[in-house]
Amino acid sequence: MRLFFPFTPFSNPLFQAFLRHFSSNTNLPTLGKIPTKYRPQAIKEAQEVVTDYLHTTSALPFSYAEFISKNSVHSLAELMSKVDFSSIYFRKNFERFLRYNPLHEFGFFYESIGIHYCNINDFLKPNVHFFSDDSTVLNVACTLAGFGFPWNKLGRLYVEEISIFEKNPKFLGSKFNGLLAMGFSTEQAVGICLGFPFLLKGEEVGLKGEFDELLDELKRVLIDYDLGDGLVGNVDLWYEVCRKLRLFYDLGVPKRAVGESISKSSVVFTDYSEKVLAEKVEFFCKLSVVKADVGLLLLSHPEILSIDIENRVVSVSGFLNHFGLSKNELKLLMEKYSYVFGRNKMSNLPHILRAMDLHEWFFHNMKLGKYPLFGDYDLSSPDEGEDANYVQEMENVKCLRHYSYLLCKLKFFHGIGFGEHGFTMKLLKDVHGSGSDLHERFDLLLNEGIEFSKLCKMISYTPKILNQETDSLKRKIDFLRQEVGLSLEFLETFPAYLIYNLEKRIKPRYRFHVWLAKQGWVKKKYTLSGIIAISKKGFLEQLSCIHPTAPQLWLEQCEQTKTSESKKMELHVSQMIIAQEMAVNIFQSVQRFPFTIAASSPIPSHHNMSVRKPGCA
Incomplete structure (x- = not known):
């Protein structure tokens, strides 16, 4: 050695x-x-x-x-x-x-x-x-x-x-020599350190301690299972193998489970590139399933890595039928999630399934070994699932000057599971913002705790919720939870809550109702949607039913609010005028300053001016 x-x-x-x-x-x-x-x-x-x-x-x-x-x-x-x-x-x-x-x-x-x-x-x-x-x-x-x-x-x-x-070079030498002493070749040791850099930074001189489990498993995988057959002398390939191992470890797959899978078949690490592996991991993780299960699926069925995802088109109804759903089941799904059906890219399949709450069903079938159905699916005919209105609208969109901008928005809607049909094209007109803006707003609502399928349903009912800025959405959700005391389930029945102005409509109306209730005037319970969605005239009629003086009190409160806002605006304008006048005065003073200096300075005469004679340095 x-x-x-x-x-x-x-x-x-x-x-x-x-x-x-x-x-x-x-x-x-x-x-x-x-x-x-x-x-x-x-x-x-x-x-x-x-x-x-x-x-x-x-x-x-x-x-x-x-x-x-x-x-x-x-x-x-x-x-x-x-x-x-x-x-x-x-x-x-x-x-x-x-x-x-x-x-x-x-x-x-x-x-x-x-x-x-x-x-x-x-x-x-x-x-x-x-x-x-x-x-x-x-x-x-x-x-x-x-x-x-x-x-x-x-x-x-x-x-x-x-x-x-x-670190001291001698310390690094002891760490590296420790790997060689375990039986790793030079190329394997280099690949391990590049794939798991933290192995070089430990404080102890030996290789014992918290890294023992990892090193033992790497020894079992790379040496005992002879994974390196054909990789001798190639640092790049060993490094790639270690990156793949780390990918599975980071997913949460138990190290021993990875080793056992390699002992049965090592093709995941030898026959497929890291890029292909990462793409498949990302695809199945979009199903919102346990990440460790995704890793185990790919280790157990490496044939899945050969399935082309990026270059295929799927007809949602055709794919679900191919995967085992009956016609009656499809009919019920189409009635409930009509906006999902039609054509879409295979790469969007995870979100298509999540939009219908079928993601766990699909993943369970994949684990049961039905992945060949996923691999051999194809359109039954060139026009299967094609929507004529969508095709015509796409031709019209291509002629527009801001075609690329609309295409990014369209990509967003297809990406969250909306199919290629006329309804999706209509969303382009109703929803404002770039594709990245829509992604940001959608992700915020998702991260706040709204389920994926329910959020898609909310968008299908009230697309304009995606027109709201993220900070506005966050403040409305916080108010709903913290002050009103309602859960996000309220938004499923009344998604339009998110499109009303928080400061000018939601808060004033809700708080006035709370005040009326504290006075003991409210005899029946009013829903938040009934308070917010009603028109101004209808709201006054609602208040009159609660108490005869309530409408007058509300109007007085509104007038006070307007007066307060008007005074704030007047103060702001007056401050701006004063600041502007001060700036003008300062500018004029600066403009006069050079002339003042010039006037106060004595003009030099020819008697006190030094004359430079020719030839003098």
Whole structure:
């Protein structure tokens, strides 16, 4: 077994596969003044100059200096844009520029280890420009590179566990050698540390303690079950395997359950990319089921990962029939959730099912092994579920100037389960706001505790609830719960509550009724909807039925409110006028100030003016 120690000379050819060679990148935005045909050569020369600069000026080993220069293309391009270009003398010009403009070494370093160029400023420390200002970070990076970590992936460690780069290199060496002592290969140990960075930051020198369970399970998965067959010598693949393992652990799947699944079939980790796995996890998590169950489903039935979701269209009635619902069941669903039926994208299926409270039924059937029905579903005919009105309206929308804006709104409605039919197109006219605004308002109502299917039903009844700003919705819900004392079930029967003005209608009317009740005048109970929804004239008639003087008292209260608001407005206007007059006076004083100075200053005469003689310095 080979042990690694800090600052061993870098000679592992494995790294060459991970270096990002940017010399072929000719589309950098800051290199506009360099002709396209000269850019590859200019970048190559600039990289060589920066390499020599870091090697000689900063006394950095040549291999590390080269890593930094070749993996920091955006920082390099920004620097190159400040140098006069010449096809013959560019190298000399660049060298001369660096003599008088020292390199911000940490900016180049952070980009080279894989931190996105746009995020580098978040990590730069004030007054720390050179490696000599803070050598700890560079020493740790060189140590990890010596262990076998790809240089351009060290940024993942830095972003997730920055404390690693504050450790003593000998401490990190003991942690890494501990992994090797457990039987992991160098590539496996590197992949484990990249996938689970917290393993490198523990305070104890050994690998005992709180991480034992994870390490034992990783040993069982990667070594005992021989998951690494075909992955020998490939750090990238081991890192991807560890990211997949962590994905399941983060879902809450017991570590032993993951290991047992791998012992039966390892195709989830060897045959499918992390992107495919993440997409399927996201798809099934949208069903609002237990996340650990989603992980177990994919581990138990890896064939699901082969099912195409993104590029398929579903007819809701056809899919439910294909999945086992009878015609009578479909008829009842269509009567209750007519706005859901029609065509939609397969990727929206989780929310389609949640809009009808069928998500748990669907997921249960998937766990029972009915996933082939999900995989082999297809439209029975090209026009199945197609709505002619929707198609015609879409053609009309495409001709509008704000087509993209409407398309985003339409995408939102389809995304929450509304089908491709005329009713959904009508919502575009009734509901105002961008697609992102509608998402934000919908999510707020959902997070407040309204069930998904009931919220969709509320929108179908009263679409204008999505026209309200999020802070307005929040205040109305808080008032309903805290002062009125009603639950959110009230909104299911009266969603229009959310569209009335809280300060000018809901609060005054409700509080006046409460006051009347305290006076003992209210003989029967009035519902909140009956108090709010009624017109102004109807409200006065309602009050007259409670007590003959109630309407007059209400009108007097309204008049007092208007007078108070009017006085506040008058005060505000008068304050604005005074402030404006003061600003004008100050401005006029400033305008006169130079002339006042000039008038009070003595005009120099030719007697006291110094005359400069020719030839005098």
